[in-house]
Amino acid sequence: MSADHDHDHDAHSxxxxxxxxxxxxxxxxxQLRIKAMESLLVEMGVIDPAMLDGIVDFYxxxxxxxxxxxxxxxxxADPEFxxxxxxxxxxxxxxxxxxxxxxxxxxxxxxxxxxHNMIVCTLCSCYPWQTMxxxxxxxxxxAYRSRAVSxxxxxxxxxxxxxxxxxxxxxxxxTADTRYMILPMRPAGTDGLSEDQLADxxxxxxxxxxxxxxxxxx
Amino acid sequence: MSSLHNLGGMQxxxxxxxxxxxxxxxxxxxxxxxxxxxxxxxxxWGDTDGFRDAVETLQPxxxxxECFPMNYFLGLEKQLAERGLxxxxxxxxxxxxxxxxxxxxxxxxxxxxxxxxxxPARFAVGDRVKVATIxxxxxxxxxxxxxxxxxxxxxxxxxxxxxxxxxxxxxxRPHPVYTVEFLxxxxxxxxxxxxxxxxxxxxxxxxxxxxx
Numbered sequence: 001m002s003a004d005h006d007h008d009h010d011a012h013s014x015x016x017x018x019x020x021x022x023x024x025x026x027x028x029x030x031q032l033r034i035k036a037m038e039s040l041l042v043e044m045g046v047i048d049p050a051m052l053d054g055i056v057d058f059y060x061x062x063x064x065x066x067x068x069x070x071x072x073x074x075x076x077a078d079p080e081f082x083x084x085x086x087x088x089x090x091x092x093x094x095x096x097x098x099x100x101x102x103x104x105x106x107x108x109x110x111x112x113x114x115x116h117n118m119i120v121c122t123l124c125s126c127y128p129w130q131t132m133x134x135x136x137x138x139x140x141x142x143a144y145r146s147r148a149v150s151x152x153x154x155x156x157x158x159x160x161x162x163x164x165x166x167x168x169x170x171x172x173x174x175t176a177d178t179r180y181m182i183l184p185m186r187p188a189g190t191d192g193l194s195e196d197q198l199a200d201x202x203x204x205x206x207x208x209x210x211x212x213x214x215x216x217x218x
Numbered sequence: 219m220s221s222l223h224n225l226g227g228m229q230x231x232x233x234x235x236x237x238x239x240x241x242x243x244x245x246x247x248x249x250x251x252x253x254x255x256x257x258x259x260x261x262x263w264g265d266t267d268g269f270r271d272a273v274e275t276l277q278p279x280x281x282x283x284e285c286f287p288m289n290y291f292l293g294l295e296k297q298l299a300e301r302g303l304x305x306x307x308x309x310x311x312x313x314x315x316x317x318x319x320x321x322x323x324x325x326x327x328x329x330x331x332x333x334x335x336x337x338p339a340r341f342a343v344g345d346r347v348k349v350a351t352i353x354x355x356x357x358x359x360x361x362x363x364x365x366x367x368x369x370x371x372x373x374x375x376x377x378x379x380x381x382x383x384x385x386x387x388x389x390x391r392p393h394p395v396y397t398v399e400f401l402x403x404x405x406x407x408x409x410x411x412x413x414x415x416x417x418x419x420x421x422x423x424x425x426x427x428x429x430x
Contacts, residue, residue: 019235024244026288033309034250034291040304040312041254044321046261052253059252060242122226122361124270134242134252140286143231149363149416150227150406159236168413171402173226175359176395176419177378204240 020137058100064133067101068181069202070195071131075108076186077195085183086110093131102130109172110183111209116163118156118209119172119180120148126174128181132207139208149173159210182209190216220353220362222281223274227363227406251287255294262325264297267384271357272296301326336377336392340422345371346429347398349420357385360424364416367405368429373397375419382423394422 026034041047071093075082085092085108093103106128109117121127122145127135138144147155152169156162163169172180184206190198193216205211243249258264272293273281281289298304303325308318341347351366359381377392384390398420402411 018238018244020238020244023284024248024287026247026285026291030288030291031247032313033295034247034254034287036309036313037291037295037304038250038254040309040317041257043312043317044303046263046303047254047257051260052257055256056243056249056253060249064242065240120226122363123223123359124273136238136240137244137286138235138238141231141234141284142225142228142282143234145225146228146231147234148226149361149402150229152402152414155234158233165412168415169402170399170415170417173361173416173418175361176375176381176421178375178395178397178419205236210236 023137023141059129059134062100063129065202065204065207066199067098068128068132068204068207069199070096070098071181072183072202072207073195073199075183076190076198082183089181104130105177106130106179106181108183109170109180111185113185114167115170116156116167116209117170117172117180117182118148118152119174119182120145121174122146122149123175126179128179130179131181132204136204156210159205161210161212182207184209184213187213187215221274222278224362226361245287247291248287251291251294255290258294258298263301263303264294265384267357267381268297268387269293270381271385272300274357337380337394337422339374339394341371341394341396341425341428343371343374347371347396347420348426348429349398350424350426354382354424356382358382358424359419359421361418363405364400364418364420367400369398369400369420371396372399372417378421380421380423395419396422396425 042049071085074096075085081092081095089106089108090103093101093106111117125135125140127139144155149171152171153163174180184202187201190201201214201216203211203214206213243252255264255269259266273289276289276292280292295304299306302322305318311318346368348368349360349364349366353362353365354360373396375395375397378395380391380393396419397417400416402414402416403409405416
């Protein structure tokens, strides 16, 4: 396998490619092998193309950060739900009745004025798929995985989050089966908002801990 | 020993690119490889820790390219070759129209189904514990930056199949896991870290013992 050519380019030199495309576009010879492997496995009867389409569709259209946002919005709107969510995420998530979405192995971590939490997987790319879908490309990157644990405040600044010095940072490295999801603090000025309007303020990054929820429109 | 995937605390990778749009897949290759990974796991030809091991042991210059579907594909290719389904040369032959013959119809039993009795838990919430100082060989889930560090157990996560044994296909060995909290200023020797903390899941086998 000659996977070693064509990748000593710097990501920034690929003007036509976004960062995400650069990290998700294999060299042409590998692309050919990927197609060949898929067709061979189908020919051998090992995998079923309809099943693969179903899996891809599930992660593309049904699971994603909007599910996580609904969970957070419900927790903001309903203090009793929030207590259940913190105590038993799987049971609380099941109450929302999102098809195929489970809170198994998910632990909710609540941000407070005293402690800001963020998640990382320094060893690979563990992420709460169950409630948030697949991770963004940067979450899998060496740049994030190396420094999220050693220089979290610098990383947060790169995301535009400048924490007050009095707020301590706690970084959760997902190294076994538990998957963490952050419950961000409800923004001020959102008292009159519906649960749907609240969900619109919950960004993916705010549930990773590298962002804060959006402010409500004035 | 540590390989390149054990990234916590390394330097030199530059700032994090934070501008990505949130889509599940960005290219057709990413879609295809993800579908194959999930399909192979569902069919019993793949498993999480064996797959992680295959990716972690790619040549560092390939791993460091950070082309994720390529890395995952090469890991998957390595696993399928080890398991005798798609051998080296098979894909080249298939691209010429020749289907490999005599391949196994069913996956090997990756993990024996009979479980050993679970390893008893030796620690409890509140214990101060010292993470093993000596590095572990082969696939494991101990972040290198926590070796030799002392932390406090904040949660007992029950038993999880021991990844080191899953990767080598020794078997399913339910093993205690704890959430352990560390002070960042001690881990990095940086007083400026104040009260910042790091929390990680630590398997009992990675713990040297109670710290005084």
